[in-house]
Amino acid sequence: MSRDENRPLVGHGLETDPLSDKVAFPRLSEEELAEVAAFGERHSFARDEPLFCAGDQPFNSHAILSGSVRVVDFSSGERLVLLRYGQGYFTGDIDLFTHRPSVVSCEAETEVEAIRLTPGQLRYLFTRKPILGEKFWKSFQRRRELLLLSRFRGLTIYGPKDDRPTLDAVQLLFRNSVPFNWLDTSAEENCVRLHDIRQNVRAFPVVAHGGRVLFEAPTRLQLADHLHLRRTLPDSTYDVLILGAGPAGLGAAVYAASEGLSTLVLDRLGPGGQASSTSLIENYAGFPNGVSGQALAHSSYLQALKFGADFHMPSSVSSLARQDNGTYRAETVEGDAVITRTVIVATGVSYRLLDVEGLETLQGAGVFYGATSVEARLCRNAPAHIVGAGNSAGQAAMFLSQTADHVSLLVRGFDLRKMSSYLAERLLANTKVAIRYRTELMGVEGTDHIAAVHVRESNGEVKREPTAGLFVFIGAKPRTDFLHASAATDEKGFLLTGTDVAALSVWKERRPPCTVETSLPRVFAAGDCRNATPKRVAFAIGDGVAAVTSVHNVLDAVAF
Ligand SMILES: Cc1cc2nc3c(=O)[nH]c(=O)nc-3n(C[C@H](O)[C@H](O)[C@H](O)COP(=O)(O)OP(=O)(O)OC[C@H]3O[C@@H](n4cnc5c(N)ncnc54)[C@H](O)[C@@H]3O)c2cc1C
Numbered sequence: 001m002s003r004d005e006n007r008p009l010v011g012h013g014l015e016t017d018p019l020s021d022k023v024a025f026p027r028l029s030e031e032e033l034a035e036v037a038a039f040g041e042r043h044s045f046a047r048d049e050p051l052f053c054a055g056d057q058p059f060n061s062h063a064i065l066s067g068s069v070r071v072v073d074f075s076s077g078e079r080l081v082l083l084r085y086g087q088g089y090f091t092g093d094i095d096l097f098t099h100r101p102s103v104v105s106c107e108a109e110t111e112v113e114a115i116r117l118t119p120g121q122l123r124y125l126f127t128r129k130p131i132l133g134e135k136f137w138k139s140f141q142r143r144r145e146l147l148l149l150s151r152f153r154g155l156t157i158y159g160p161k162d163d164r165p166t167l168d169a170v171q172l173l174f175r176n177s178v179p180f181n182w183l184d185t186s187a188e189e190n191c192v193r194l195h196d197i198r199q200n201v202r203a204f205p206v207v208a209h210g211g212r213v214l215f216e217a218p219t220r221l222q223l224a225d226h227l228h229l230r231r232t233l234p235d236s237t238y239d240v241l242i243l244g245a246g247p248a249g250l251g252a253a254v255y256a257a258s259e260g261l262s263t264l265v266l267d268r269l270g271p272g273g274q275a276s277s278t279s280l281i282e283n284y285a286g287f288p289n290g291v292s293g294q295a296l297a298h299s300s301y302l303q304a305l306k307f308g309a310d311f312h313m314p315s316s317v318s319s320l321a322r323q324d325n326g327t328y329r330a331e332t333v334e335g336d337a338v339i340t341r342t343v344i345v346a347t348g349v350s351y352r353l354l355d356v357e358g359l360e361t362l363q364g365a366g367v368f369y370g371a372t373s374v375e376a377r378l379c380r381n382a383p384a385h386i387v388g389a390g391n392s393a394g395q396a397a398m399f400l401s402q403t404a405d406h407v408s409l410l411v412r413g414f415d416l417r418k419m420s421s422y423l424a425e426r427l428l429a430n431t432k433v434a435i436r437y438r439t440e441l442m443g444v445e446g447t448d449h450i451a452a453v454h455v456r457e458s459n460g461e462v463k464r465e466p467t468a469g470l471f472v473f474i475g476a477k478p479r480t481d482f483l484h485a486s487a488a489t490d491e492k493g494f495l496l497t498g499t500d501v502a503a504l505s506v507w508k509e510r511r512p513p514c515t516v517e518t519s520l521p522r523v524f525a526a527g528d529c530r531n532a533t534p535k536r537v538a539f540a541i542g543d544g545v546a547a548v549t550s551v552h553n554v555l556d557a558v559a560f
Contacts (some may be wrong), residue, residue, distance in 0.1 A: 018083050018150075019435045021062070026135050026140035027088040028063060033115070036063045036090075039125045040117040045108035051091060054209075057101035057228050060116050061092030063138070067112035072105045075153040077170030077210035080317040082150065084109060085510055093147070097305045100197075100228045103147070103154060103179060118232070123308065139304060147179065158194045159204035160186040161378050162449030164364045165217060166205040172220055174311065174374050175270030176229055177298045178293065220314060220461045221334060227311050229270070233338050237327055238264045240551050241340035242544075243317050244479075246273020248527025248538045249346035250300035251544030256344075256551065257307035264338060265309060268316040272297030273348050274528070275537050277370025279399040283420070284537055286427065294372065296537070307462045312336070317347070317482050341388065341522065342554060345483070345495060347475035348528040349535070354387060358444045359472075366450025373394035379404040379468040385453050387441050388473030389416055394423040397473050404468070410439045410455060444470065478529045488519035494532070495525040511557070514550035516543065522554050 015263045019025045043062070047052060054074055057380060059089040059530035062069075064406050064415050067087030072079060082104065091106050096119045112392040117125070126133030155173065159166025161184045183190040185204070198206055215222060241257050242249045244560035245267035248334065256263040267273075267514050275281065275293035282290040299309070316333040320343060323329055329336045340443040351369040359367055371386075376399060385403040386393050397409045409427070414437045416424040427433050438458035445464070452466045478493045488496045488504055498515040506519045516524045527533065527540035 005067065007095055009087075010096070014477055018146050018439070019085060019434075021142065021146065024139050024146050025085065026139055028090065028135075029088070032054060032132055032135075033063055033065065033088065034093055035129060036117070036125070037115050039121045039128075040115040040420050042336065043114050043116045045112040047108055047111055049108045049112075051106040051108065051112075051114070051471060052102050053105045054103060055101045057095075058119065059092075059096070059102045059119050061096055062106075062112075062114035062116050063090040063091055064088065065113040065115065067108060067114075068328070069112060070109045073152050074105065074109060074210050075155070076151065079367040080151070082147075082152070090117075090136065090139075091145045092117075092122075092136075094302065096140065097203060098228075098229060099303070100178075103152075106481065121254050123306075126306070140288070141302065141448060144277060152179065152540040153181045155212075156180070156200075156208045157182045157208075158185050158190065158201075158206040158208065160184060162186070162365055163204045165203070167374070169205045169218070169223055170374055172223060172229075172270065172314065173227075175272055175276060176227070177271075177294070177301075178227055178229075203329060203434070212558065224314055230315065230334070230336075231310075232310060233264070233312060233336055236262070236339075238262050238338065238340040239555060240264075240326070240342045240344060240548070241330055241338060242344045242346060243320075243330070243345035244273065244348055244527075244529075245271040245276050245297075245311065245313070245539065246346060246348045246527060247297070248348070248529075248540035248544040248547075249273070249344070249540030250304060250469060250527060251547050252344045252346060253304035253311075253544075254308045255545045255548040257304050257309035259548065261548070261555075262339070263304075263309040265304070265311045266317055266332065266338075267311075267313045267335075270313050271311070274328060274370070274392075275541075277372050278395050279372065279376075280395065281537055282422070284367040284379060289360050292444065294536075300541075313446050319482060319484065320486070320520075326522070328520075328523065341558075342551045343520075343523040344524060344526055344531060344544065344551070345480070345487075345518065346526045346540075346547075347479040347482075348540075349478050351392075351473055352477050354441060354472055356441055358446075359470075362446055362470075363449050365448060366446060366468065367444070367472065369397050369472055371471055375469060375471070376400055376403045381405050382468035383408070383466060384469045384471065385410060385441075385455075385465070385467050386471040386473065388471075389413060389473075390418045390473060391420055391423060393471075393473040393544055394419045394427055396473060397427055397433045398430065399422070399523065400469075400471070401430055404432070407433045408455075408465070409433055409435045410441055411435060411437050412440055425469070441470070476528065476535070480529055483520075486520060487523065487525075495529055497525050500531065516547045516550055517554075522551075522558070524550050 070084045071082045207215040239261040242265040278293040280290040380403045440456045443454035501513045501519045526543040526547040
């Protein structure tokens with residue numbers, strides 16, 4: 001078939017012809033196809049035979065030698081042909097590397113001859129033919145962006161906005177960049193839609209793919225297993241185990257995997273850490289217009305995957321024990337265990353709870369410790385309250401002011417000196433944000449969801465104010481409890497490292513500790529959980545990288 005006869009057709013599901021995007025859909029030349037052939041196997045498909053189906057895991061990429069294929073989406077409940085393409089194009093998207101199931105199906109439209117490439121073969125091609133490999137990788141990333149811009153729906157989550165399990169499921173999918181659509185069943189039209197596919201719902205959320213209900217009220221682990229966010233961990237010993245996938249853990253993962261270390265990352269929720277709870281990071285070098293925390297985290301996650309790092313989430317580490325042979329064994333709340341030669345603790349911090357009655361029971365039900373698009377949606381055209389005066393509180397106020405009716409920033413002191421000046425100036429100029437100095441949160445009201453806050457004004461008067469969301473950013477506590485005091489910390493629980501550890505009697509090694517090494521030999525700390533570090537994204541990433549340098553040093557010196 002000649003190239004002109006094989007001109008790709010415009011897909012129905014996307015606004016513009018996706019094939020005009022040459023990054024997403026590059027057409028390989030005859031020479032490039034010949035290069036690709038050396039990495040995979042030739043395969044024939046009969047007309048209408050699937051190359052892979054939505055839900056398949058693992059699935060493969062196919063470079064098409066002759067014939068044409070169509071990409072089909074069933075997630076809206078209808079069969080929708082997204083696009084068709086033929087000779088010289090290749091199939092696949094980023095989930096080849098995330099190890100998650102394919103989100104779309106691909107069928108042979110005619111008889112098809114193709115070169116089949118497994119994810120492992122693709123990764124080999126990336127290292128052996130980097131320029132060609134780059135075409136595949138960039139196209140997989142761009143295809144996902146285009147898919148999310150299209151009418152593609154992905155999983156549908158049905159549940160009301162004041163239902164904690166629903167918000168938990170939404171948070172899990174958001175943090176792991178799983179394409180989904182949340183239909184808030186507090187709105188009548190969404191209730192009707194749900195009724196079409198499931199009646200007599202006893203508990204939320206209902207999780208569906210098109211018209212097919214997959215779960216009613218799944219646990220977090222059921223959902224994670226279904227999405228292949230968790231995998232069976234191998235028995236082998238990792239070179240480095242990274243605890244936490246915030247900026248420090250992701251920075252470490254990219255460097256460790258790119259330098260050939262076998263790397264596993266565990267996180268209790270998904271990639272991003274605190275950074276993914278901020279809509280715009282403006283002080284990270286290289287992004288003059290700022291970058292969303294979730295976007296930065298997602299690209300770092302993909303970068304680490306590209307180099308071969310393993311991720312396993314949600315996975316909350318509950319203990320870390322040194323074994324007789326010097327390796328470490330980590331166990332998780334979810335029942336997993338893993339052995340490693342070295343560990344990087346990058347578990348960051350969590351925001352402190354305010355000591356206000358009723359606050360804890362409303363956590364996640366209108367009381368939040370991060371402000372992402374998920375929470376912003378809950379405050380649309382309604383008032384929101386924020387407690388705190390640091391950068392996190394300031395950013396949350398700026399972000400929420402885009403959707404909320406108005407935002408009250410409750411500041412105990414009488415200035416914004418703890419906040420970066422650029423941010424403080426922006427807040428002062430924002431007419432939707434009221435900065436209320438010398439005010440304190442005294443109480444909250446609500447049963448299933450927060451309804452109102454009680455605020456003490458600077459004159460001592462206590463006011464009741466309706467609210468759709470209370471956001472608390474009042475100082476952080478390190479997440480190092482799982483070490484059960486086996487590693488030395490300062491009085492607040494931040495891990496001591498390097499010279500601070502060298503001075504301690506618990507350090508028994510003959511060599512001095514590396515700069516970021518904790519009092520446990522070959523266990524390093526990076527980012528916010530480490531003592532006396534600037535609590536910033538750029539620093540956390542750099543700290544993760546520094547920890548990998550130390551991992552190299554000790555692995556070179558010790559044989560296991
Ligand atoms: C709202 C907000 C806005 C911010 N804005 C900016 C900004 O604009 N610029 C800037 O430079 N900094 C900003 N920061 C600070 C910045 O996000 C942090 O300094 C940075 O995220 C620290 O990275 P980290 O990897 O050390 O820790 P974290 O980001 O806290 O990540 C730690 C990770 O470890 C995981 N974890 C914790 N315990 C366990 C466990 N037991 N097992 C498994 N996993 C675990 C957590 O789930 C988390 O993903 C902001 C912070 C917030 C909250």
